[in-house]
Amino acid sequence: MHNEHLRFGSFELDSGSRELCDGTRRVRLQDQPFEILRLLLAHPGEVITRDDLRRQLWPEGTFVDFEHSLNAAIKRLRAALGDDADHPRFVETVPRRGYRFIATVTTGDLAAAAAAEAPAPRLRLAVLPFSNLSDDSAQEYFSDGLTEEMIAQLGTLCRGRVGVLARWSSMVFKGSLQRAREVGEALRADYLLEGSVRREGARLRITARLIETREETQLWSETYERPVTDYLSVQTEVATQIARSLAMELAPAPAPGPPAPDADAYQAYLKGRYYWNKPGDSGLDQALVFFGEGLKIAPTFAAAHAAMARAMVARAEYYRDVPRLALERARQSALRALELDPNQAEGYLALADVQRMLDHDWNGAESSLVKAITLNPSYEGARRSLAFILSTFGRHEEAVRESDRAIEIDPFCLVNATSAAWTRYAAGDYDSAITRCRNTIDLDPEYLPARRLLGASYLQVGRTSQALAALEGAAAIGAADPVVLSWLAHAQGVTGATEDARRTIARVEALEKRRHVPAYHLALAYIGLGNLGKAFSLLERACLDRDPVLPHVAVEPRFAMLREDSRYLDLLARLNMRSAGHGLQATGWS
Secondary structure, X not given: OOOOEEEEOOEEEEOOOOEEEEOOEEEOOOHHHHHHHHHHHHOOOOEEEHHHHHHHHOOOOOOOOHHHHHHHHHHHHHHHHOOOOOOOOOEEEEOOOEEEEXXXXXXXXXXXXXXXXXXXXXXXXXXXXXXXXXXXXXXHHHHHHHHHHHHHHHHHHOOOOEEEOOHHHHHOOOOOOOOHHHHHHHHOOOEEEEEXXXXXXXXXXXXXXXXXXXXXXXXXXXXXXXXXXXXXXXHHHHXXXXXXHOOOOOOOOOOOOOOOOOHHHHHHHHHHHHHHOOOOOOOHHHHHHHHHHHHHHOOOOHHHHHHHXXXXXXXXXXXXXXXXXXXXXXXXXXXXXXXXXXXXXXXXHHHHHHHHHHHOOHHHHHHHHHHHHHHOOOOHHHHHHHHHHHHHOOOHHHHHHHHHHHHHHOOOOHHHHHHHHHHHHHOOOHHHHHHHHHHHHHHOOOOHHHHHHHHHHHHHOOOHHHHHHHHHHHHHHOOOOHHHHHHHHHHHHHOOOHHHHHHHHHHHHHHHHOOOOOHHHHHHHHHHOOOHHHHHXXXXXXXXXXXXXXXXXXXXXXXXXXOOOHHHHHHHHHOOOOOOOOOOOOHHHO
């Protein structure tokens, strides 16, 4: 048991450090409840008698009211786990005998797992959007770029000590007049970094302030006046000063990064990041243009290669190209980024996405994601990608935990919220998926992925009228979106509106004249009509196209009717997946 990590539900117990964590939150547990939990986890499914507990916790010669003390300790343990004695998820009372741990317990001895699953740091820092004080409003990309780059640098520099919230949640407070305490409470952040940027010609003036949120105390403030060409060195200097101000012992010191790129190349890169961060794929084309401009000026600019790789993965995910073609280009850029800078967390995430979507190399993808998370534990995109892999292979508790960790890092990100809903949907927890989708739609009523998943979740619980309403509402927003229309056609088909389904499928197929129509989703539409032959034909095409979500066929409940067909097993074999979709072929996941 020494130094062993034991996982159950969303919890992880480290027997070496004697810590219990729920996702990214450390759970306080007194000595006796902790020892009871440790004993139960050592023998899952077995009855630990009250006499066993007496001998272990209250050895002979200890004078206590044993019955009262044990009952109190069990109550404290259940309270910490959010467990219910009448409807237990973890600790079951065996009348007149003792207790039994009834949830699945897994161990994590691999170094890679330890790196990916390390308990989250106790302190949380939010980098608020730096204000643009330049006369030119077109310089907004510059201040936004500084914000995003500071988040990335701090995530790497403070790994293991401070959790750095991701960009989307920070941007919610852009231009906000709320007090530091209010922002801290909303983000559950202990510290805020805020500041401003003024650019005048070739000169920069950057002001940064570090504030403790509870008492609204300014811990540190500094102003930098430098030429634009020193932009990167200012970022590094600010990040290092913040780490020191938080009294972190960052040893060894971070290795020097690659040389700063040409200033014009960096300007183009920042513009690319500005467009990359626009909603959905609305800024994707412009982002690619600017990343390309930066690389023309500075071909050895590693961060631009990594960003280009991520943008090409996004082209595959949004079906802007045949996915296979976009993913091949993404591979080239990701490998080049890592060749130039082996410490590029974004490069490892892009490579992992290529490995899982294009190569179906699940262990390679795992390894790349572990490297990304090791380099930057606050990188929510890597945790979200890991959650999708875990979900695909039926490891639902772990998938939920990783998706929840992504939300901890970026609580207002719509993508994270919908991904967390998906992991619950794939696990069969449709009520939770519905709740999370509705919450996401409250934040953005036009966010199509949440609307689609809401309709699919309603369908699984038999709320057919609400399912159709949700999907029809999504189709009204995305009238030319083949994914939305395919999901609507499926719902129409399985609810008996056969002619409506055929008309909707015709609309999807008509789109093929002007854009890529994903065969995976169109196969789902034909499943709604019970046409398995057409569905398998389309899934074959999806495999050739390397549709990014094709592996979800193993857990997607709407594909359940395919699973008794031998062609389904052949498909999973081509995806390098086991027939039941519950594990990976290699031992790295077992």
